[in-house]
Amino acid sequence: MIKHLKMAALALVCSAAGTAQEVxxxxxxxxxxxxxxxxxxxxxxxxxxxxxxxxxxxxxxxxxxxxxxxxxxxxxxxxxxxxxxxxxxxxxxxxxxxxxxxxxxxxxxxxxxxxxxxxxxxxxxxxxxxxxxxxxxxxxxxxxxxxxxxxxxxxxxxxxxxxxxxxxxxxxxxxxxxxxxxxxxxxxxxxxxxxxxxxxxxxxxxxxxxxxxxxxxxxxxxxxxxxxxGPIPSGKKVSRNFPEEDPITQQINAKTYDSNIQIPALIQAYRTPGFQDKDSYVLNMISTYLSDGKSSVLYNKLVDDEKIALQVGAQNLEQSDYGIYFIFGLPLGENSLEAVSNSIDEEIAKLRTELISEKDFKKIQNKAENNFVNSNSSIAGVANSLARNYLLYGDTDLINEEIEIYRNITREDIRRVAQEYLKPNQRVVLDYLPETEDNKTE
CATH class of the missing domain: 3.30.830.10 (Metalloenzyme, LuxS/M16 peptidase-like)
Structure with missing residues (x-):
């Protein structure tokens, strides 16, 4: 009975996403x-x-x-x-x-x-x-x-x-x-x-x-x-010429110390394309696959099965010129940051070499559609979407058309984007550590 109720709820969500009212x-x-x-x-x-x-x-x-x-x-x-x-x-x-x-x-x-x-x-x-x-x-x-x-x-x-x-x-x-x-x-x-x-x-x-x-x-x-x-005078046109970053070709290892924490954290971060690039949308879907909810891949693996992490997650921080894709984990007990990192790396390596299952792919597509509908479920949300889509993306029509970008993403796109951007030699690995008297001067 519970299974049937869950399937009915999922069908309702999918139906709502598929028939979202045009703005x-x-x-x-x-x-x-x-x-x-x-x-x-x-x-x-x-x-x-x-x-x-x-x-x-x-x-x-x-x-x-x-x-x-x-x-x-x-x-x-x-x-x-x-x-x-x-x-x-x-x-x-x-x-x-x-x-x-x-x-x-x-x-x-x-x-x-x-x-x-x-x-x-x-x-x-x-x-x-x-x-x-x-x-x-x-x-x-x-x-x-x-x-x-x-x-x-x-x-x-x-x-x-x-x-x-x-x-x-x-x-x-x-x-x-x-x-x-x-x-x-x-x-x-x-x-x-x-x-x-x-x-x-x-x-x-x-x-x-x-x-x-x-x-x-x-x-x-x-x-x-x-x-x-109307009476407000126009200003001078804003011009920008920000420098381009050199590619990262070798893993960067770094440490940060924080006096406000007791549990260290492991952070893997990648420089990714700006949010107008289709690949940024693919990275959003990868985040959903890896860490959206307790049934996600990383949570299942590191928290439930291996029991080496208290918490784990992935997020695509979307920005105009470059994005930041980061994965983080907090080790459980005596488990090391290295153990957390190695376990995460195993799943990212699979993304680079294998296609995710059709079942998992359908799940993250449904979540993308649900998020799209929810973002425009209030007047304030609609106002924000209209402003953002025009000013940052240069396309106000995205408020109605953005979902088609997600619908056109394939499992092959997910593997391709992971291959292109989520490589070990293209990242920063940050050990985020408790500050102690011994490391204050480092």
Whole structure:
């Protein structure tokens, strides 16, 4: 009976993925270069207004790091018409929620309001773009906020340094080598003029996309957008010329010490193609095969069967210029990092030489379709997908068509991608170790 229920549930998931409702949208440009995408869905009285800027941790000014993440905080500080510290109060008082996040490649701001507050959301985002107050007082305040965030999420968090340790060994030239949050010395040394220059360079309408999704009227919304965003002057075109990395041809061995952990970790990391490459999609499917759930290959092997690991996982960290594919494991008891690494290597070697089973392949295809449907199951999710697909992938239609990329991936593609990118001589192997009095000076 239980088996039949599970099969029925799986069939329902597959059916939902196969018949996902198409997301309709309208897109156009304002005269100042701002790209606008509108999605009308009047089923619930909510609306998301969002702006994604083409600026992230990889973008520097005078060689200094951390500016994009810093501005994620700074641009909530206030504007000419929103008093300092009142941004959140306005959102909360009008029944809304809001947030922002920064990656190495983009910065995203958004609000979700009851739909009768659409005009408020548009006004606030236009204020952020046109009238921010960038003052020394605000910079000093946010500097302390960013430092506290770094202490909380990186310096004092268990395994908080692992990604930055991987990146600094995987990249030698590209700015991906440095942490997205930046180096605090760079922010301390930055001048107010540099912060203003950075804003002028990257936070212009022609370097952004505005998405409005939810309970809207297209014609009325276009009029409001023209009123609020049309007068904002265009900025200079952003140009980038990041250096290319030399291929990794020999395994790089590295160590990192962390005073916040007691259990060491083994990390294998590979430099992979940017997310616009089809092979990045294949790597996502490989991650699902290797470590999505307790029935996955690595969990079954290292945790259940061999009992040499407490935890194991694989992830494709998608980025624009280069991706990072990493596999990690935490040894159980007296088992060594080498034992964990060798066991992982056995499964990766199979991926390079053998085709995965039809049963496993169908399973990961179903999960890809389910993830695709879930990513667009809310108005906020649709807004995010529309902005990301346009700004980063250069194809807004991916919100409806991306699933076809996964459907066209074959078992042969999985073997080919593993052969091309997941080779032992093309990786960083990082021993992430507890810090002790004996190794503090290493």
């Amino acid at each position: 309709e949208f309208t897109e156009y440009n304002l005269d100042n270069g701002l790209h606008v995408i509108l999605h009308q869905d009047n089923t619930t009285p909510v609306v998301t207004t969002s702006v994604m800027y083409d600026v992230g941790g990889k973008d520097r000014i005078n060689g200094k790091t951390g500016f994009a993440h810093f501005f994620e905080h700074l641009l909530f500080d206030g504007t000419e018409n929103i008093p300092k510290g009142k941004w959140m109060d306005i959102v909360n008082a009008n029944g809304g929620t809001n947030n922002a996040n920064t990656s190495n490649d983009r910065t995203y701001y958004y609000e979700t309001f009851p739909s009768n507050n659409l005009k408020l959301g548009l006004w606030m985002e236009s204020e952020r773009m046109l009238h921010p107050k960038i003052t020394q007082e605000g910079v000093d305040t946010q500097n302390e906020v960013v430092k506290e965030e770094k202490r909380l999420r990186m310096d004092n968090a268990p395994y908080g340094q692992f990604l930055s340790s991987v990146s600094e060994n995987l990249f030698k030239k590209h700015p991906y080598k440095d942490p997205n949050i930046g180096y605090m010395d760079d922010l301390d040394a930055a001048t107010l003029d540099e912060f203003n220059q950075y804003f002028d360079q990257y936070y212009a309408p022609n370097n952004a996309v505005l998405v409005v999704a939810g309970d809207i009227d297209i014609k009325e919304t276009k009029k409001m957008i023209e009123d609020y965003f």
